[in-house]
Structures are given as structure tokens and as C-alpha cells.
Amino acid sequence: MPDFDVLVLGSGPGGQKAAIAAAKLERRVAIVDRRQMVGGVCINTGTIPSKTLREAVLYLTGLNQREMYGQSYRVKEEITVSDLMVRTQHVIGREVDVIRSQLSRNHVAMLQGTGRFLDPHTVGVVDESGRETKVTADKIIIATGTRPARPESVEFDDQTIIDSDDILGLERVPDSMVVVGAGVIGIEYASMFAALGTKVTVVERRDRMLDFVDLEIVEALKYHLRDLAVTFRFGETVAAVERRPRGAITLLESGKRIPAETVMYSAGRQGMTAALGLESAGLAADERGRIPVDEWYRTAVPHIYAVGDVIGFPALAATSMEQGRLAAHHACDEPVSGIHRLQPIGIYTIPEIAFVGKTEDELTRAHIPFEVGISRYRELARGQIIGDTYGMLKLLVSPEDRSLLGVHVFGTGATELLHIGQTVMGCGGTIDYLVDAVFNYPTLAESYKVAALDAMNKMRRVARFAD
Incomplete structure (x- = not known):
């Protein structure tokens, strides 16, 4: 008899909802994640921190009140990173408490560590001390999420040249920033730092940003970002980034040179599957670390499911939650309808x-x-x-x-x-x-x-x- 009916790898939105749904169906459930990453990337470095940061920016800059009180209105004249992080850390702490409480109330076992497949029904959980515990399960749901993609040609140093996860570790609000990539994450952070007064330049190799969004809406956003002094370089490709004592110079293939204190790469995301030992389970991920699934989120191995960002588009917290719930119901042989065709998209730009x-x-x-x-x-x-x-x-x-x-x-x-x-x-x-x-x-x-x-x-x- 296996140790658990359902074992979930990852406690982000998809994993959390999958574990609770299976527990509500009276199955024996466990969830595997590192102690400092309860709630996954969503809670700790992604969705929740970035959206909380946005609220802090809007409040402290007084941006939404300037129509009434004038363009010079600000709640705080000099805004520091610590001002922004106070609110962010408070919300992260409260959200982690909520998740721990929900898992505990539903009798979901929390296995602290990182999991890797030893065979299709067995996962080795390695704790912080390096000790491995073997756990078996009838059904397994992979919800390990993604991390920012880091091109090998770029020398990231967490302060001058960063990815979106490094934003929370900045020591000060930079005076200038180059954002490479005009996708959702890049544009969200570009708008936040522009609101803080950072001189932002967005470099995008395509001819427009957010090409899945209605053009009239995108044009309205571009107008307002330009009003915040954002410069756009569309149809441009970064050739190199040279670190300098006062920041970095971004060299474009067109010959343009853009100096900035900080360069943020927003070059897509990579599925966190490299350390899962997928081959031991008879599975494989694509070049971006994504796992293919069917309409019920089953992988090529029928008792193993995958949900959330690790399966690719749309890679949103909201859809991940629903995918987790549906996968858990299917894994528990409970009748369930498929995900609704209407998927809302929300982009938290300013x-x-x-x-x-x-x-x-x-x-x-x-x-x-x-x-x-x-x-x-x-x-x-x-x-x-x-x-x-x-x-x-x-x-x-x-x-x-x-x-x-x-x-x-x-x-x-x-x-x-x-x-x-x-x-x-x-x-x-x-x-x-x-x-x-x-x-x-x-x-x-x-x-x-x-x-x-x-x-x-x-x-x-x-x-x-x-x-």
C-alpha cells in the first residue's frame, strides 16, 4: 500500500489547490516543497510580491491622486526599497500563514525539501540537511512552476544585471533601468519603476508589445507609459551588456548604446523540471522545461499529472488553481467538467x-x-x-x-x-x-x-x- 493516495510536488497555486481538492475528497495527501518556499514562486518572488509592490508604488508616489492635487503630489518625497518592502514582506508573511493553515485544516502532510522521482510511483524528498526520505504514492501531481530564463550569454549579478526575481533584492531604487523584453512581467515592472521616477528604456525585438492584447488598449498603455518618461525601442535586439562602475551599457545590434544603473532581463520563464528526475518516471520535458499534458492534465504516464506554469500557456495563477483542482478530481476518479473556455487575462501594469x-x-x-x-x-x-x-x-x-x-x-x-x-x-x-x-x-x-x-x-x- 502506498504512503499516500495523492502526492503533490510544489505548493504554488496549482499544487496547493490540487492538494486541498484531493483532501476534500477524503484522500491521503502530501505536498512537497522547501520550507522557505511555501506558496511557491507565486507567493514568495512572483505574483503576490509584484502586485503588492505595485500597490505600494501607487500609494507612496500618489500617482492616482495627481489629477486632483497636481503633478508634483507625492505621499513620500524620497521612496526607498525598504519603504516598498515593508508592505511586501507583511503580505507574503500573512499569505504563507493562510496557506499553512489551509493545508493543516485539511490534513495535508507537508514534506519539507525538494522532490525527485526514483521510479514512477516513488519520490525521494531531500531535506535541508541532505537526508533523503522515500515516499510512495498512487497518483502524483507535478506543480513545480517556473523560474526566470537566464540566457547563458548574460552575466547576472543580482544588482546591476538582474532578472525579475532579483527585483525584491535591490538595495536602492535605480535612477535608470533598461528592461529587456516587453512581455507581461517586463512591462509590469517597467511601469512600476517609471512611476517611482526611474528613467526606463524598454527594448523589444518584436514590433509591438503584448501582441495578444487588443491594439487600442496597448496604444493607450503606451501613451501613459511614455507620459511617465518610458522610452520604447521596438524591433531592436540586445547584442551585449557591458558592466561599468556606475551601472551598465546595453549595446543594441543597431549600434545604439543605452547607459543605465540596472538592466532587467525579462526573457520568458523556464520550467523547474531539471532536478525532478523525470526520466526515472518515464517522462521528459521540452527545451523550456515544460511537460506536455492532455485535457485532464495527465502526462504520458497516466497516473502522473502536471499543472500550472510548468505545462506552459497561459501560465497564470488563476488558471493554475483551476488546473490543480481539475487534475485532483480526475486523479481521484471524481466526475468533473473541463476548464471553462473563457479565461480572463489581467495585466497589472500602471x-x-x-x-x-x-x-x-x-x-x-x-x-x-x-x-x-x-x-x-x-x-x-x-x-x-x-x-x-x-x-x-x-x-x-x-x-x-x-x-x-x-x-x-x-x-x-x-x-x-x-x-x-x-x-x-x-x-x-x-x-x-x-x-x-x-x-x-x-x-x-x-x-x-x-x-x-x-x-x-x-x-x-x-x-x-x-x-
Whole structure:
């Protein structure tokens, strides 16, 4: 008889939810992770620290209040790294306590150390002293997450040339920074440091950033980042980074030289599978450390599952949680429906971006007709009250049945506001509901009614001309 029914490798969002779901189904469950990494990368170096850092930046810089009190308004004139870290460390500590409590309440055994496969049903757990304990399990769920990819040609030193995990270890807020890579993580940190007053230059080899986001929303973000003095170098590739006494010089293949105190590489992420001993379980990862799975998150070995960032796109904490729950149910032979087709995307730049469904470009390429309804925060009383006059909500609507094809939000509370549209779409609703619904006043949620009316009026005008 195995030691456990379900063994989970990794205590991040996917692993944690998988372990608790299996425990709720009255299985014997254990979770393996290092003592200092309870909660995984999400809690300790990724999602939670970066989003808490963002809140600290917004508060201490007074950025959101400058529409009311002037461009020179700041809560604190000289913002230090310790000012930012106080809030971050507090939230990390509380979140770790919450996770430990949840695992304990659900009788999930916590095995401290790093796990590696010895055979398909056996995992060796190596603790801090180097002692290995063998653990067997009927089903195993891999949720080890990812780490920032580090190109071998780059000499990282954790202060001058860093990756996103090193941000929390900076000794001071740099006066200037080069961000290599305009993906989600790169742009989030670029916007935070720009808000702090750092002169930021973003270098991206592609011709645009966030190419999966609606172009109009991206253009709005670029405008605001440029307003924070961010410089963009699109279509550029970094040839070398030369360390200097006062920082580093980034050399581009085009011949440009960009001096900066700090260079942050945001060159994607690598699955943390190298030390798992996958070959002993009959498994293999791709060149980026990702493990292929089927629709139920089973690997090539049917009793071993993988969830979260380690399986690749979309690599979001929210989807990882749901993947963990679904994998645990399937592993425990409990009936469960697949993950919902509508996956919300939230990008915590300054200002926020969030969307669900299709973009204009996707609909145009697919020859699907649509109408656009837009509401701008400056037209809403709540927008004026909070000092956000640039935010917007955009609905993409089918003129055939008035269903929602996509919802795109830019501005304060975008990641929260999005879920109203997600719910309407998920329930098969139309903009008729949004037109007829009564929203609290004054709220940002009113933007749905304004945008729905805008789309409805445009469709009515088309119908009039067609008669």
C-alpha cells in the first residue's frame, strides 16, 4: 500500500489547490516543497510580491491622486526599497500563514525539501540537511512552476544585471533601468519603476508589445507609459551588456548604446523540471522545461499529472488553481467538467489591463462581424471622483444576436471590473441585459451600461440605413 493516495510536488497555486481538492475528497495527501518556499514562486518572488509592490508604488508616489492635487503630489518625497518592502514582506508573511493553515485544516502532510522521482510511483524528498526520505504514492501531481530564463550569454549579478526575481533584492531604487523584453512581467515592472521616477528604456525585438492584447488598449498603455518618461525601442535586439562602475551599457545590434544603473532581463520563464528526475518516471520535458499534458492534465504516464506554469500557456495563477483542482478530481476518479473556455487575462501594469474573449484583430481575421461599444471613465462620476480620466471599457458585440464577443478594460480596477463582462459572456447573455440593468451610482460598473448603449445605438443606426 502506498504512503499516500495523492502526492503533490510544489505548493504554488496549482499544487496547493490540487492538494486541498484531493483532501476534500477524503484522500491521503502530501505536498512537497522547501520550507522557505511555501506558496511557491507565486507567493514568495512572483505574483503576490509584484502586485503588492505595485500597490505600494501607487500609494507612496500618489500617482492616482495627481489629477486632483497636481503633478508634483507625492505621499513620500524620497521612496526607498525598504519603504516598498515593508508592505511586501507583511503580505507574503500573512499569505504563507493562510496557506499553512489551509493545508493543516485539511490534513495535508507537508514534506519539507525538494522532490525527485526514483521510479514512477516513488519520490525521494531531500531535506535541508541532505537526508533523503522515500515516499510512495498512487497518483502524483507535478506543480513545480517556473523560474526566470537566464540566457547563458548574460552575466547576472543580482544588482546591476538582474532578472525579475532579483527585483525584491535591490538595495536602492535605480535612477535608470533598461528592461529587456516587453512581455507581461517586463512591462509590469517597467511601469512600476517609471512611476517611482526611474528613467526606463524598454527594448523589444518584436514590433509591438503584448501582441495578444487588443491594439487600442496597448496604444493607450503606451501613451501613459511614455507620459511617465518610458522610452520604447521596438524591433531592436540586445547584442551585449557591458558592466561599468556606475551601472551598465546595453549595446543594441543597431549600434545604439543605452547607459543605465540596472538592466532587467525579462526573457520568458523556464520550467523547474531539471532536478525532478523525470526520466526515472518515464517522462521528459521540452527545451523550456515544460511537460506536455492532455485535457485532464495527465502526462504520458497516466497516473502522473502536471499543472500550472510548468505545462506552459497561459501560465497564470488563476488558471493554475483551476488546473490543480481539475487534475485532483480526475486523479481521484471524481466526475468533473473541463476548464471553462473563457479565461480572463489581467495585466497589472500602471494603469491595469484586463480582457476576456476575442480582440478586434482576431475577429477581423476570422471574418466575424462585430460592433464596438466604448465607455470612458471621464464620462462617469466615479471616474471623476477617483481622478481617473483616461480609463476605458470596450465591448465587442455581435450585430447578429447582440452577444458579447470580447470585453477589454483599461484603467483603475480593470482586473476586478472585467468579471461582470466575463459572467455575462459565460452565461450566454447579450448586451440587452446590460442596457436594461440598473447599476449602482456612482460606480465604474456603470461603464458596462454606457458601452452597451453605445454599441446598441451604432447597431440601430446601421439598421436604419439598411432599410
